[in-house]
Amino acid sequence: MVEATTAAVPTQEADLQADGLEHLVHTIEHIAHVLPSQGPIQVFIHHNTLHAFEHLSFHDAVKQGGATYGCHPYLPEDRYRQHLARGRIQFEDLAAVLIDDLGEEADHLVSFLGTRHQLRLAMLEHPLRLGPDAELRWLIAETDALRRFREETPPSKREQMIEQTRRWVLRDLSNGSPNENRDAREALASLFEQFGAAGIENWNDATWEAFTLHALWRICHQGVHAVPRFAPLPAPLVRHRDIILQATGIDTDRIVHDVLIRFCGAFLDQGIADWPLPTRELGFFQAFVELYKDARQVDGWLSPLGAELHRIADAQLSAAEVIDENLRRLGVSAGETEEFLSRTMLALRGWAGMIWQMETNAEWIVHRTPHGSLLGFVAVRLLLDRLAVEYVARTELGNGSELQDLRSLARSKIQHASRVSVEQRTFLIFQLAQVLGWTPEALSKLAKSDWSRLVEEIETFSALDRRRIFHLAFERRYRNQVLDAFLIHSQHVAPPSDLPTFQICCCLDEREESFRRHLEEVEPRCETYAFAGFFAVAMYYRGAVEAHHVPLCPILIKPQHYVEEEVVYSLEQTHRARQKTRRVLGKAKHKIHLGSRSGLAGALASIVGSLASIPLVARVLFPRITARVSRLFDSLVQPPALTRLTLERSDPTPGPENGHLGFSLTEMTGIVERVLRDIGLTKRFSRLVIIAGHGSSSMNNPHRAAYDCGACGGGCGGPNARAYAFMANDPRVREALAQRGIRIPPDTFFIGAMHNTCDDTLTFSDLDRLPPSHRGDFEQASAVIKRALCRNAHERCRRFESAPLSITPEAAHRHVEARSEDLAQVRPELGHATNAVCYVGRRWRSQGLFLDRRTFLTSYDPTQDDAERTILTRILQPAVPVCAGISLEYLFSYVDSTGYGCGSKLPHNIASLVGVMDGPVSDLRTGLPWQMVEIHEPLRILFLVESTPAAMQSILEKNPVIQQLVVNEWIQLALLDPDSPSVQLYRAGRFEPYVPESKELPIVSSSVDWYRGSRDHLGFASIVPNVSRRISSKGQA
């Protein structure tokens, strides 16, 4: 019996402990979802920075996310006020948004001074200054704050207030019955003395103004005295580091991170170091233990590390056990464990997030990170944290061993944070009273409860709420402009009827908007379409010169098919020879690269290093010519230009091996049909149909992948377009398509192309297959495209300060070419910056509308869709999350460039080939660099879909991903009626008709007439060729 119990107890304890550890592991994995989810930087997928908070509504999420990451939820109030001053936000936007926000409470009376709506509007309109007490006292004593009204006070209000005060004083205070206004009289008694009550009847206007303000100040001061606090207290700090930092000014993270970052870098390194971490195979935790357990440390705080690690190694403690132990020794109670761990992991969130991503989500990298690495990271981090805290406690706080109580000891040394003082509150109400015309008399009649309510009213409309309202107003202005523009524009457009000269299908990317617009301007008889840039060809692709397969499809899809580029058989020998040369050259280059960094080989390289000055000077001073020359040299070893894609598969199952490459005929037919049906191109085929994917080329740019095609998973969409064109040209595919109801005429030829959005070139593929009969068509189309590209470059150049506004289209094209080759260029192109809208509908309804490269355009023909809206559903399924991801990533990287974004590009330093750091040692920086988002407007993307409320509702119900984004307001949604120019706006769960604000839309004869001479965001305009005379004659009239 006895024996049995004693045996049972340890196992029970062990079980309990095991449960506890499992819980710990679970907690850490849970927290991992809050870490930045950006993977290795070679592949850049735009995603919502606050993806972990998507289950919340947008406004709750920015609040909570802001608290979690210490970031701004919206722009600073000043920035919105600047927009208000510039007219980018208008006063009626604020009023309308505020009414919406308050709902029924808008008319709620705040004592008798006005409604809540009025009060809040005043607070939004006039900046309320607030400073520390000392500043306020200075303001009162040294400035004329108590002698002159604020500048914002309207003169009429000022007169009125002074007059009323004068009457009040003369009527009630100096002569009235002593029982009335006792409080006010007491408060103002000394004031009369100060101003000389004897001469009261001779006071001039200035004296009365000063007296009014003095009285106002005193009454406010008296009123807010002893009003309780309304704002919640800030949450207490849990991390030892934060408390110690406040108490002593010493940042233990600095010393801990120095060691930790160096180790993380070595552990994750994908090939920068020639000498990889020898213990990497053991996993993060064991690798650290093995590397450091025998180290004799010089730094005082690290001296116990060796002994600790030896103990851990001898007892064979796991990472979870070490975490558990350190939590206990740091005195972290079970209740605060999650908060504590979360704060601890977020302190170095870039690296922690990268470890988690590489552990769970990056199977394609060379040196994989084993499972459990994040756990190891937390264990090492806590161990180092504890050593650092112990050391500081010993040396600075005089606390030898007791870590348990360290936090309360340190807390006691923190000086009290300043609270809201009476002066500050007085000043707030004093400022408000001046702009709202609250007289001292009126205020003196408020009871204590009224004062309390007033203060509460003001303090509960916090800075955060004000910024939210401003943000909503900021969005509302642009939304109304977009919707008005679409409504007005679509009134005078008609579907095309002529057979087009050629048709082109681009990516839905908003950077293609201007390209398409210019194409249509240069050749009004062409038609443009857009589909997600992977053109339904989801594949792993390997080019003829490439070493690895890369996935080319949206991140949501895992491709099953493999496609390779092969040199045509007749040129196989040249190809082989060149491949060999490339390999030899490549190996030599690699040797030189490594050698130049080593000792003796480096010395040899350096002695002849003066030669490096030639490419150095040439590259920097003449980027465009140098690039041409080097391309000329490269072409000697590049594979022959004649290549084929291995697209057709004979074997039933797809795979990466020979014979399994490519697609079956049925799959090809499916792909071709899918795109044609989605974009609504099922009849009226022109003789030439161009399919244009896109990518971007730039130099010296770690974030290069972020400029490529989002629908190709941050790859380049050229191969997809090429594959698609090849499939669509296959007569067997066409035959099968005809059976499915799409008849492509035999004289229609598809051609693939790649649009480089940085240097604005378009490269066609498989031109050798162009039938002689189509050469004329092709040459015409390509001439049109060339002109459109020049114009497109010209329009882009208006955003680049280094290109003069007077630049010609040809010079503009040269300018963007140089940009893409310039080593010193940190803004090769502006990427998705300024994106704001996504239009899903027929092109002819938006054709000719100047959208300023801010609108994603997806082709969709509601008249060809079925009752279940199958087509719209499958368009929106990828488009909504992808576009929302782009829009939200830009939004957050702009709103807080150092917190959510990765700050300025200038000090970036590639670390471990997986990310960038600021300078030599810092956290890995995730998000977008400031140079990419600089000209962005942080708006949630507005989806404008050509559909009906009923159809959209049913799509929302069936697609939880889209529904969550819409319902939680991460995106805005509006519907353009397919048959009439009217819009329904999604608001709080239902669609409401949108009432247009304006009926005017400027009409210009070409895009350049509209954007010429301007660098800022531009409004909308209808482009109607040959209309300039009409406008100018109107102008004269």
Place this chain on the structure above:
Amino acid sequence: MIHERIFWLLGLGVVLSPAMLLVSVGLTSLLRFPLSERNMARATQVAVLFGLTCAVLVLGLMLATGIRNVQVEFGDWVVIHPEDFHFHLKFVFDRLSVPFAILTFVLTGTIGAFASHYLHREPGYHRFFFLYAIFLVGMILASLAGTIEVLFFGWELVGLSSALLVAYFHERQSPVINGQRVWSVYRIADAAFLIAALMLHHLTGGGDFEKLMGSGSWPDSVAAITPNQALVVGLLLLVAAAGKSALVPFSGWLPRAMEGPTPSSAVFYGALSVHLGTFLLLRVSPIIELSLPLQLAIVALGVITAVYAALVARVQSDVKSALAFASLTQVGIITAEIGAGLRYIALIHIIGHACLRTLQLLRAPALLQDYRLLENAIGGHLYAEPGWWDRFIPERFRLVLYRLSLERGMLDSMIDEYLVRPFIKVFRWCDTMERRWSSFLAGNPAGRIIHEPLAVPEPAGDELA
């Protein structure tokens, strides 16, 4: 005669053009008429091109006339009679200074063009170019200096601008801390330099290199002091050079200097600043020649630095640190070459290395693309092969070596722990003693320490309940 005139004019051009740049950039900013980005870039371009042209003409003239040592005098600027001190502004154009000046112009000019694009729209654009102008003046003064005072003046300007450029992003904490660290190390180097300069003054009665190194043009000149004097002065100068060129044990600052924008990291720490120490050694090489122990010390320090940096460079996992240590490896080798008396080789090495490293650092952000191209060419992943010497190191020791390299030899920790901490301790102790002493004198019988009252903020109004 006519030659002298032309040399004087050209020399004036070389020195004056960067100075004019500094004056125009500095004055316009001071007077609140900052130049526009475009004009700033243009001014830099003109100044550098003009200076470069003059320097190249000097070189051409030297080659044509066979004159190998040209001295350009601007007279005494400060004369203090009792001490017989004079600040003599004099520049020397010889086989050492002219190539170095040309290198400076070429690299800074290229970087100037690079930075004018790279820093476009950057709030600190003016600050960068102002510091850049200071740096350029410093480099030119130092490389052409004909007296040790002028060299020191240039040396200081280089140090000042370098430290401020490290701390360029002063809104973040770590650039400022690292900038301060660089500055502190430079102070040690400067102190050693200053003492050496004073000693030379005492020994030869002036700061003129002509007197110091004896007659004859570089590198054939012969110094006129005794070997023992040379050893003491040489060691001091070696400390100065070690600080400036990040030789062991001061190496820790070099990777920290990579906080600034890429172009400044590239040209200053990768290429020019870091070679200034070796340039100093080259300049005083006639002194080094006098003392064998000194030569051995220099070779030893160079070799130690080279081996240390080569090891450390191999394990760095971020590209800028890897390049910083790669740079240091070569600086170590160059130092050893100077110690061994291979002056021309050292000079060629400096020039080649500076160009190569600048190019590499400028291209550092393109590393991902470069690796991808290499992988494509080779047709597989890149694997680093172990070095030939790896075989000779036992497994166990290899781990220790790796760890030491990863921790950069713990040089910074050692300086902090064994130098800075005791230093601070001593001075804190002195501080305490002084307080006691003064309180004793003030008649405080207990002799207790009276702390100055902390600045307690006044109670902030009446606190709210």
